[in-house]
Amino acid sequence: MFLIGSLFGKFMEESGAADSVARWVIERLGARVRALNGDGCLPVEFTGGGLAGGPAWIDVSSSSQYASALLLAGPILPRGIDLTLRGHVVSAPFIAMTAGSMAEFGVRVERPAPDRYIVPAGQRYVAREYRVEPDATAASYFLAAAAATGGSVRVDGIGSGSAQGDLAFVDVLARMGCEVVKEADHIEVTGPERLVGVEVDMGGISDTALTLAAIAPLATGPVRITGIAHTRAQESDRVAAAVTELRRVGAEVEELPDGLVVLPSRDRLRGASIRTYGDHRVAMAFAVLGLVVSGMVIEDPACVAKTFPDFFDRLEQLVSVA
Missing domain, CATH: 3.65.10.10 (Enolpyruvate transferase domain)
Structure with missing residues (x-):
């Protein structure tokens, strides 16, 4: 079963x-x-x-x-x-x-x-004590918050030796100008004064593609995200959702069959009511952009319960500490 x-x-x-x-x-x-x-x-x-x-x-x-x-x-x-x-x-x-x-x-x-x-047949699992790392995908929203605001965020319990593929998201942030520190037991990201554009195939780390898309309008150059055609058949059509909601807040976006291109739009961004399409990752990604763009409203915020029920409480804690 x-x-x-x-x-x-x-x-x-x-x-x-x-x-x-x-x-x-x-x-x-x-x-x-x-x-x-x-x-x-x-x-x-x-x-x-x-x-x-x-x-x-x-x-x-x-x-x-x-x-x-x-x-x-x-x-x-x-x-x-x-x-x-x-x-x-x-x-x-x-x-x-x-x-x-x-x-x-x-x-x-x-x-x-x-x-x-x-x-091979004839094997069996052996019980043991096992420490479960923090989820790198969930951490991406807070690390992106540092990138978007120019602040610093440190995530403990996950480090340079982690096998989690989505930890590679911080390498994308580094290419965009962030300072990234990877130690054995933590990851820390400090955002720059302004992010720079990047072109990246996110097929291997597609769960973080929406996170990057949401902060992409803040960059000084185009951000081109490819390799994520398969995300059109996930909790929502994530490519179409990203394009639609970015345009809703004033960003200039081109939709691709397997991704999107976001042009520098920081000065054009405005608050808006964001449709989440019942997709937890849409809600969390655009909440990060809301740290920079005032007047953002996330519709159906309860959809984050699928993977991160207390996400908004954690985000509020992050903001209050800052």
Whole structure:
């Protein structure tokens, strides 16, 4: 059930529809899936005496989470799993982080080729004490706040040795003129007087793309964000949402098939009521811009509860300390 929930959960929580690729993989591994109403949506019924495992492939051009789910389940499958990735891998660092975490719990993951992962059968997870790092994606909003305001923010508990891919967001901030300090146990960002423009493929760290887009109008040069076409099918069409809401606050933006270009617009920005489209990342990203642009109202702020229920309390604490 862990594997089934992992494969189907993300897609179903957003649309209620069963992902055909995830369904194919589950059936390939030995189970059957049937939508009870015949429409490919919830409720669904799973039938099988357990998944056998063995060779499988999955398209990872829309999400790396399917691959992570299959790898995590590998040790409990009688034949293990020999997984081939197809398509352009988005958020690739998360797959590497999954394999690394499995190793810390005693499970060996082999990678004989860049697009192939093998979890040999006959392994089992070993219980241990484990410290969970702060979430680098959640931290990105506060680090972006430093970049936008010219202040300093330090996040403890996550440092230079972290395997979290989204920590690379601070490297983007460094290219924009921020001072970034990475120590073993913390990250600190200090914003410049003015940010500079940057061109960056954010396919590997796409959860932070909205954060960058929100502060992009503050830069002195264009900010070009590419590699995020897959985010059009996430909690919202995040490319379209970013373009629409940036234009709402007065920014000059060009929409691309796989991203956007934000032109310097600091002097044109104005307060506005921001639609969040039920997307937690839209709400949090534009709240950061609201630290610089007065009169910003975030509609449906409760949508942040999906990943960060007390985000606005934490943001208020940050502002009060500053």
